[in-house]
Amino acid sequence: MNLFSFCFSILLKPVYRVYEKILEDRVKKRKMPRHVGIIMDGNRRYAEFFGINLWKGHSKGADKLEEILDWADELGIDIVTVYAFSTENFKRSKEEVEHIMDLFEKKFKELAKDEKVHKNKVKVRAIGNLNMLPKNVVDSIKIAEKATENYSDKGLNICIAYGGRIEIVEAVKRIIEKGVSPEDITMKMIKDNLYTGDLPDPDLVIRTGGEVRLSNFLLFQSAYSELFFTEIYFPAFRKIDFLRIIREYQMRNRKFGR
Secondary structure, three states: OOHHHHHHHHHHHHHHHHHHHHHHHHHOOOOOOOEEEEEOOOHHHHHHHHOOOHHHHHHHHHHHHHHHHHHHHHHOOOEEEEEEEEOHHHHOOHHHHHHHHHHHHHHHHHHHHOHHHHHOOEEEEEEOOHHHOOHHHHHHHHHHHHHHOOOOOEEEEEEEEEOHHHHHHHHHHHHHHOOOOHHHOOHHHHHHOOOOOOOOOOOEEEEOOOOOOOOOOOOOOOOOOEEEEOOOOHHHOOHHHHHHHHHHHHHOOOOOOO
């Protein structure tokens, strides 16, 4: 970002705040999605673009999630499910993976003590193949889940060591292990045996970072979700961007295949 762009963005801030408030008031008058899924993409490219340390890009992404949870609470969105780390992400450099795992450990412990999490009764849950994670991360996940296990008003689901295809395969295996014949397997059975079996499907899935694909995120659950893709890198995602997507969602006519 050059000096002119920086100065211009500073001058526009008051205008954006006014527009943001107007937009928020409008979307609050219409039906809100109950469950929003977010593919948090673009941390590394954000760091590269702004010439900052890669680890700082991931940290800024983690901080942005905290902001989004505040926005969701203000709008009355009950469930947020985020794609934080895929099974494929383990192929990244050892140094980067270790840093991300340390960040997960820190953030799950913070969630367990977060006053807003407890005030809003947010149930925190990790979704994925947790056996792939180091012990320090699994232990911190258990701390966060234990601290919020009795809450049901709202939900934060963090997909970590997650892959949508494997999730479906594992669901089918669990059904077969129960002695169900192949011809008797139904879509409801599969849904009930997914990691998210007790949750409603996402109404809306947002992907930041410019890519236009789901990348193995909630493949079964997103069959009839409204999909939105934005080029904005996740750490730079603003409340006004979120509100614009909600507004567009509210304008769509959801037919569910009918």
